[in-house]
Amino acid sequence: MVTTSETPTGLSPTSPSGLQTRRPTLHDVAARAGVSKSLVSLALQGSPKVAPASREAILAAADELGYRPNRTASSLVRQRTHTIGVHILDLHNPVFAEILDGVQEAVRRNGYSTLLVTGNADPATERTEITRLLESRVEGLVLIAHRLSDEALSAIAREVPTVVVTWRTDGIAGLDSVAGDDVAGARLAVDHLVTLGHSRIAHVSGGDNRIALQRRAGYERAMADHALAPLVVDGAFTEQGGYVGAETAVGAGATALVVANDLAAIGALAALRARGLRVPDDVSVVGYDGMRLLDSLDLTTVAQPLAEMGRVAADLLIKRIDVPDTPSTHRRVETRLVARGSSGMAPTHARGRQAAEPWSSST
Amino acid sequence: MVTTSETPTGLSPTSPSGLQTRRPTLHDVAARAGVSKSLVSLALQGSPKVAPASREAILAAADELGYRPNRTASSLVRQRTHTIGVHILDLHNPVFAEILDGVQEAVRRNGYSTLLVTGNADPATERTEITRLLESRVEGLVLIAHRLSDEALSAIAREVPTVVVTWRTDGIAGLDSVAGDDVAGARLAVDHLVTLGHSRIAHVSGGDNRIALQRRAGYERAMADHALAPLVVDGAFTEQGGYVGAETAVGAGATALVVANDLAAIGALAALRARGLRVPDDVSVVGYDGMRLLDSLDLTTVAQPLAEMGRVAADLLIKRIDVPDTPSTHRRVETRLVARGSSGMAPTHARGRQAAEPWSSST
DNA sequence: CGCCTGAGTTGGAACGTTCCAATTCCGAGG
DNA sequence: CCTCGGAATTGGAACGTTCCAACTCAGGCG
Numbered sequence: 001m002v003t004t005s006e007t008p009t010g011l012s013p014t015s016p017s018g019l020q021t022r023r024p025t026l027h028d029v030a031a032r033a034g035v036s037k038s039l040v041s042l043a044l045q046g047s048p049k050v051a052p053a054s055r056e057a058i059l060a061a062a063d064e065l066g067y068r069p070n071r072t073a074s075s076l077v078r079q080r081t082h083t084i085g086v087h088i089l090d091l092h093n094p095v096f097a098e099i100l101d102g103v104q105e106a107v108r109r110n111g112y113s114t115l116l117v118t119g120n121a122d123p124a125t126e127r128t129e130i131t132r133l134l135e136s137r138v139e140g141l142v143l144i145a146h147r148l149s150d151e152a153l154s155a156i157a158r159e160v161p162t163v164v165v166t167w168r169t170d171g172i173a174g175l176d177s178v179a180g181d182d183v184a185g186a187r188l189a190v191d192h193l194v195t196l197g198h199s200r201i202a203h204v205s206g207g208d209n210r211i212a213l214q215r216r217a218g219y220e221r222a223m224a225d226h227a228l229a230p231l232v233v234d235g236a237f238t239e240q241g242g243y244v245g246a247e248t249a250v251g252a253g254a255t256a257l258v259v260a261n262d263l264a265a266i267g268a269l270a271a272l273r274a275r276g277l278r279v280p281d282d283v284s285v286v287g288y289d290g291m292r293l294l295d296s297l298d299l300t301t302v303a304q305p306l307a308e309m310g311r312v313a314a315d316l317l318i319k320r321i322d323v324p325d326t327p328s329t330h331r332r333v334e335t336r337l338v339a340r341g342s343s344g345m346a347p348t349h350a351r352g353r354q355a356a357e358p359w360s361s362s363t
Numbered sequence: 364m365v366t367t368s369e370t371p372t373g374l375s376p377t378s379p380s381g382l383q384t385r386r387p388t389l390h391d392v393a394a395r396a397g398v399s400k401s402l403v404s405l406a407l408q409g410s411p412k413v414a415p416a417s418r419e420a421i422l423a424a425a426d427e428l429g430y431r432p433n434r435t436a437s438s439l440v441r442q443r444t445h446t447i448g449v450h451i452l453d454l455h456n457p458v459f460a461e462i463l464d465g466v467q468e469a470v471r472r473n474g475y476s477t478l479l480v481t482g483n484a485d486p487a488t489e490r491t492e493i494t495r496l497l498e499s500r501v502e503g504l505v506l507i508a509h510r511l512s513d514e515a516l517s518a519i520a521r522e523v524p525t526v527v528v529t530w531r532t533d534g535i536a537g538l539d540s541v542a543g544d545d546v547a548g549a550r551l552a553v554d555h556l557v558t559l560g561h562s563r564i565a566h567v568s569g570g571d572n573r574i575a576l577q578r579r580a581g582y583e584r585a586m587a588d589h590a591l592a593p594l595v596v597d598g599a600f601t602e603q604g605g606y607v608g609a610e611t612a613v614g615a616g617a618t619a620l621v622v623a624n625d626l627a628a629i630g631a632l633a634a635l636r637a638r639g640l641r642v643p644d645d646v647s648v649v650g651y652d653g654m655r656l657l658d659s660l661d662l663t664t665v666a667q668p669l670a671e672m673g674r675v676a677a678d679l680l681i682k683r684i685d686v687p688d689t690p691s692t693h694r695r696v697e698t699r700l701v702a703r704g705s706s707g708m709a710p711t712h713a714r715g716r717q718a719a720e721p722w723s724s725s726t
Numbered sequence: 727c728g729c730c731t732g733a734g735t736t737g738g739a740a741c742g743t744t745c746c747a748a749t750t751c752c753g754a755g756g
Numbered sequence: 757c758c759t760c761g762g763a764a765t766t767g768g769a770a771c772g773t774t775c776c777a778a779c780t781c782a783g784g785c786g
Binding site for chain 1: 742744
């Protein structure tokens, strides 16, 4: 198509490298197509009111100039960003990636897009990154785990619809949550090991965060219900945490480990290998979370429907964006034990021991 | 501090839920503090020209109203976003998270922040997500792997400073890249296995993407140099790819596997376990990438300095943002073999075989 | 006493969109 | 030939910020 070229604006100016110096605007496109900026705006939004000929000319001009709409300007005037902010506690833990899958799926299905951000387990960067999301005027916030105080969290929830994935937020008004039942989940692990004849079942803890404490409580209650002596050793939600935790646990004579999460369970496995202990013949290991990778690693775990958690969270959030004044809902997802090769019968010499016998450092 | 309250604006309006209906603006803060919006802007930016008393009043007003600056408005008028866009091919692969660590570190050190986005290995979403970054006017783009065509890539590079991490982009002008030498890296793996007495060394490929093909080429050349018959089986950069690839490879009598990446190597391990084969007694396995997790899994791998790659990439990018017209630089990072427990001497019955002997399906 | 200076403050234009109200254009109907 | 109506198009205000130029107001100095 031939455009009359008495319009002042030619092709976009380029620097020697070919990198554009000034980005073309609606105005430039309008000048090149010989119409007003309003019509260009209309045409690019696909309005049916634009005459076919004009539309064609505008699209051609935009293409020739390499026009790229400016989202910041658009969302400023529209007062909408159609964007959901997502904070991930730790990108190194594949569990969070799996939750994110579900979030993205639901967010996109609802016509929003996501802005992803991570504090990498550092509370200070976590704060600044979330602040950044709020300043970018995201319309909702998904927190895939976080380290905020209850006050900080509720302040945020007052500002923008928010949903927390991974733990319940009962006390705090105006925000939703999606989580599994960590107490019941830890009990599943203990029950499973008891069924296999274990009594010296130790728990490698995940530190003193909320989730870790819940799982620990579940372990302790289950042990008490089975009239077994509990042993909790310090660990963390990382491979290293699992490694050192497993070392002290087997040092104390444990034949089975309930590890705080999958990543730590992988670390525990490494510690056992380093000690020359076989899994599950000498020691059984059960993880927590249910990340996909564990299938390949043949690790027994307490599994949560991760992608579904993300999906449910995003759906709750979008509902809350549409109807801001809904009471908080806290969704509980089903937790189940997935038995794999890392858990087996207790070693014969350790089986059938007296239940509440105190722990000693025998091997 | 007592503020005179004849100003028209009171506290920000809230809906029954406590969720704010209209976000306070500079104007609201100005009204409440009894000054002009210009002075509020100045004060919030920490300008020394603002009188202490005014500053205090303004800060108090902002705090009381819960004022939150609007980044979209700010970046619109400033014509700067101070934001780097980062695209990650696949969040499920921890390798990319480790590269991202380096990127974030360098980006923050230089006073920028990041906007993270993932296509989750789907080319279509990848495109829309990158488009989104461009429309948000990021000042630079880091692509931690991607599936764009060369044309698409160079079009983007013409629009915004861009750096690709993970593979070289020699042919394409105006963008930088950071990568390891995949051909040499694969050779390291083969050499290592040959030293251990292996001759039936198979390669589980990573598909037909650029990197996979490079690694495959490195394997093939190294095998030829050792006068060994190569065997390449189809795989993918995923656990499943490694699983099926390993199955066919050992079916063909391989005693050692050079697997296309770490994730696939984990899958290969699972396949061997399922077949009752011991590692490394029956079969040795070498991965590629060097993700941290492999340390716990005791897997030999060809390691790349992942975080450093990210750091170097971000530094190159920021240099290019400052000085747009610099010639492309392609940084090569050092690749080295990290020997762990998954690679060992070739089984005695397979050792010292005739080198170029054709492969058969013996076990 | 008027002028100058500089500290402190302010109005208003600009950024690139969207969208409303107003305008032009053109053919049909009276 | 004039009027009307609908389709197509347009100007301009608005979004919330930044920043420049201009202004006010003391106080010091000649």
